[in-house]
Amino acid sequence: MAIIDKMEQQLRPPTIGLKPYAPKVIPLITGEDMLVREVTLEEIPLLMETIEPLMKQPKDFYDIVASRIYAELLGMYRYRVQDEYCFVGAIDGVIAGIVNGRFVNEKVGMSYHTMTLKRGLRVGAQLFAAKMEYHFDFMDQDEVWIVAESPIGFKRWMIEYELEPRPQCPHELGGVPTYVLTRALWEKHKANKNVGIRPAFEDVVEANKVLVKPENIVV
Amino acid sequence: MRQVGIVGVGHTKFGKSEVPFIDMLCEAALEAMDDAGAKTGSKNVIDQVFVGSMGAGMINRISGSASAVVDALNLRPAMAECIENGPASGASAIKLGYMAIASGCCDCVLVIGGEMMRVVSGWEATDFVATMLHPEAEYKYGITLPCFAGLFTRLCMEKYGVDNRDLAIVSVKNHENACHNPCAHIQRKVVLERITNPAYINATNPIVADPLRQFDMCPVSDGAAAVLLVAKDKQEELGFGHKKFVRIAGIATATDTHVVANREVPTDLLAVRLSAQKAYKMAGMGPEDIDVAELHDAFQILEIAESEEVGFFPRGEGHLAARRGDTAIGGKKPVNTSGGLKAKGHPLGATGVSQVVELVRQLRGEAEGRQVEGAKTGLAINFGGFGNNVAATILTTK
Numbered sequence: 011m012a013i014i015d016k017m018e019q020q021l022r023p024p025t026i027g028l029k030p031y032a033p034k035v036i037p038l039i040t041g042e043d044m045l046v047r048e049v050t051l052e053e054i055p056l057l058m059e060t061i062e063p064l065m066k067q068p069k070d071f072y073d074i075v076a077s078r079i080y081a082e083l084l085g086m087y088r089y090r091v092q093d094e095y096c097f098v099g100a101i102d103g104v105i106a107g108i109v110n111g112r113f114v115n116e117k118v119g120m121s122y123h124t125m126t127l128k129r130g131l132r133v134g135a136q137l138f139a140a141k142m143e144y145h146f147d148f149m150d151q152d153e154v155w156i157v158a159e160s161p162i163g164f165k166r167w168m169i170e171y172e173l174e175p176r177p178q179c180p181h182e183l184g185g186v187p188t189y190v191l192t193r194a195l196w197e198k199h200k201a202n203k204n205v206g207i208r209p210a211f212e213d214v215v216e217a218n219k220v221l222v223k224p225e226n227i228v229v
Numbered sequence: 230m231r232q233v234g235i236v237g238v239g240h241t242k243f244g245k246s247e248v249p250f251i252d253m254l255c256e257a258a259l260e261a262m263d264d265a266g267a268k269t270g271s272k273n274v275i276d277q278v279f280v281g282s283m284g285a286g287m288i289n290r291i292s293g294s295a296s297a298v299v300d301a302l303n304l305r306p307a308m309a310e311c312i313e314n315g316p317a318s319g320a321s322a323i324k325l326g327y328m329a330i331a332s333g334c335c336d337c338v339l340v341i342g343g344e345m346m347r348v349v350s351g352w353e354a355t356d357f358v359a360t361m362l363h364p365e366a367e368y369k370y371g372i373t374l375p376c377f378a379g380l381f382t383r384l385c386m387e388k389y390g391v392d393n394r395d396l397a398i399v400s401v402k403n404h405e406n407a408c409h410n411p412c413a414h415i416q417r418k419v420v421l422e423r424i425t426n427p428a429y430i431n432a433t434n435p436i437v438a439d440p441l442r443q444f445d446m447c448p449v450s451d452g453a454a455a456v457l458l459v460a461k462d463k464q465e466e467l468g469f470g471h472k473k474f475v476r477i478a479g480i481a482t483a484t485d486t487h488v489v490a491n492r493e494v495p496t497d498l499l500a501v502r503l504s505a506q507k508a509y510k511m512a513g514m515g516p517e518d519i520d521v522a523e524l525h526d527a528f529q530i531l532e533i534a535e536s537e538e539v540g541f542f543p544r545g546e547g548h549l550a551a552r553r554g555d556t557a558i559g560g561k562k563p564v565n566t567s568g569g570l571k572a573k574g575h576p577l578g579a580t581g582v583s584q585v586v587e588l589v590r591q592l593r594g595e596a597e598g599r600q601v602e603g604a605k606t607g608l609a610i611n612f613g614g615f616g617n618n619v620a621a622t623i624l625t626t627k
Contacts, residue, residue, distance in 0.1 A: 039433050039444075041420035130417055136432060161350060205432035 319581025407568025
């Protein structure tokens with residue numbers, strides 16, 4: 011047993027030491043409030059269960075994004091990815107969106123994925139902004155490497171944030187050319203892109219303490 | 230002239246089409262034919278098919294779609310023509326259908342409007358729509374329809390005191406109406422405070438073309454709508470006697486300068502006013518006779534301005550009427566009960582036909598959840614270019 015534990019410790023990645031992300035409330039056009047917060051390790055299986063059906067949904071590239079997030083979350087759950095984090099957007103506890111990424115080192119971030127489960131409310135846009143806020147304003151990074159796997163992602167990130175193309179950078183997701191959100195670009199866009207109310211209202215925090223799988227995901 | 234009316238309507242769910250362009254047109258057409266009880270093959274009585282579309286050739290690489298529909302629906306040897314008049318293509322196609330029957334050339338005409346825009350990106354769609362602007366004076370300088378709407382809105386703000394909240398009020402109303410329209414692109418209620426509160430407006434309602442924000446303009450949609458027109462004197466004979474005859478009482482188009490900068494008063498939508506006046510005159514009616522209207526709110530400011538130009542409200546007071554709730558269902562002049570272009574969606578060539586479909590449903594008393602009680606007469610305004618070619622249609626059951 012002791013040998014296994016020791017081996018397991020060898021297999022687990024080191025960490026730069028992630029700071030906690032302060033939850034925030036995002037007002038939605040419907041009048042609902044979405045809480046953006048970190049997920050705990052214990053909540054990851056529920057997230058994986060939630061996105062599993064989408065792995066066979068080709069519409070808007072949900073299949074590839076869901077499959078990859080599934081693997082990334084599994085990697086995080088089993089302690090096999092260095093400094094990975096995952097946030098969730100939840101409305102009355104029901105998961106509305108998932109976003110994740112990781113830290114390559116103190117200065118460079120690696121954006122993974124953003125997935126919207128409740129569409130038409132700018133949930134994805136808010137979660138992406140929250141992810142970038144974490145890298146720049148909480149972790150004081152210099153830049154984040156980003157790729158897009160769908161036209162929607164390309165429009166939302168590459169174009170709206172005017173990301174800097176840097177195809178020579180090897181993004182971990184491979185394939186498509188890498189773009190970079192630099193601190194200068196973040197400072198330029200964050201006033202318009204990154205919103206939220208802090209401290210998060212207590213009742214909203216309470217309502218989202220326990221995450222619930224959406225009954226029916228329509229993408 | 231012969232009386233012409235509508236005996237069948239069809240409408241696809243607007244949004245993102247799951248089927249190819251021609252199939253989408255056929256889906257709307259078949260629904261209209263089924264609604265009227267029209268047959269195909271040897272029992273076909275449709276003399277002519279008109280298809281209104283602005284961009285099928287440009288975006289979808291499909292031309293001659295009217296002939297394709299005739300063949301696909303087994304309506305041969307019906308005549309088939311495509312109509313292109315920018316975003317007013319749908320209403321223009323109805324006008325030509327009306328003229329074909331009224332003149333005695335045809336007895337029964339199927340009119341379909343359709344557009345498949347979501348196959349291209351948002352900016353490509355914006356560019357494609359902008360091709361109707363003046364090529365030398367406007368388009369080549371990068372001007373787009375949102376640009377013009379932004380400039381127009383700013384002028385209305387300065388001249389009449391319209392503010393951003395007024396635009397949002399119109400938007401919220403139309404989203405509310407669309408929740409009751411199963412064919413609407415966006416069926417979601419929107420809370421006014423959430424799209425106007427300065428604390429988070431940039432997140433919930435980002436700026437698109439100053440002073441216009443996302444909720445001040447329509448989405449990019451796919452969709453098709455169809456109507457079956459028939460001569461009153463042939464309704465029984467052609468087998469449509471069981472259907473309520475919704476008469477086209479007035480139908481007209483009018484034009485304005487191609488270059489917007491050449492207009493004498495830039496806040497006037499002259500072609501809207503003139504087309505409505507011509508349609509009123511033809512119908513022997515006035516704005517006071519209209520029970521329900523579908524106005525072309527590609528931008529929310531247009532619903533406000535058009536509601537003035539068609540005579541519902543005094544000049545410069547359309548926004549005050551919106552504030553009072555006059556244009557809501559249950560108000561004095563319900564406008565865009567379908568959800569309007571804002572929430573029902575705006576597949577360009579389909580829009581003019583879609584507006585007429587909504588009026589027919591209202592006048593038949595079939596607009597479940599959004600019905601204007603006792604509606605007998607309706608007006609539709611289909612706006613082409615930035616108001617340089619506008620169609621007005623008046624339907625009635627009187």
